[in-house]
Amino acid sequence: MVSDGDNLRAKKWFLWGMLLAWIPSLPVLFAMTRTFRGISEQKATGFGAVAAGFVEAFLTTGLTVTVAAEITAIVLLMRSLSKERPARGFISVLSVGWSALMLILFGTFVWLYFIRMPHP
Numbered sequence: 001m002v003s004d005g006d007n008l009r010a011k012k013w014f015l016w017g018m019l020l021a022w023i024p025s026l027p028v029l030f031a032m033t034r035t036f037r038g039i040s041e042q043k044a045t046g047f048g049a050v051a052a053g054f055v056e057a058f059l060t061t062g063l064t065v066t067v068a069a070e071i072t073a074i075v076l077l078m079r080s081l082s083k084e085r086p087a088r089g090f091i092s093v094l095s096v097g098w099s100a101l102m103l104i105l106f107g108t109f110v111w112l113y114f115i116r117m118p119h120p
Contacts, residue, residue, distance in 0.1 A: 010080045014088055017076030020069045021095040025102060066106055070099040 077092040
């Protein structure tokens, strides 16, 4: 049996985890639309053009804030899992997956920008 205090704490962890998991995605989604619009206007193609747009979005958002928010979201969402609330658990697992994907994309595009792309 789960006490009301534990349920309230899990609900709070869930809400904060959802907020931290999805808020850093908004600037990325905005930058994606700008990137693809710029690519279509300039007829630019290739992975470098797309990677530069994503890196710009992550640098705009902030390196530390994105990583800290996603890691904190994963921890909070994993703590909020409970067998009594399967819908919350499903959304938590989905959000944890999204946060992990964001961290992977973040690392990949930062690596591409700083290591793989030629700089003048």
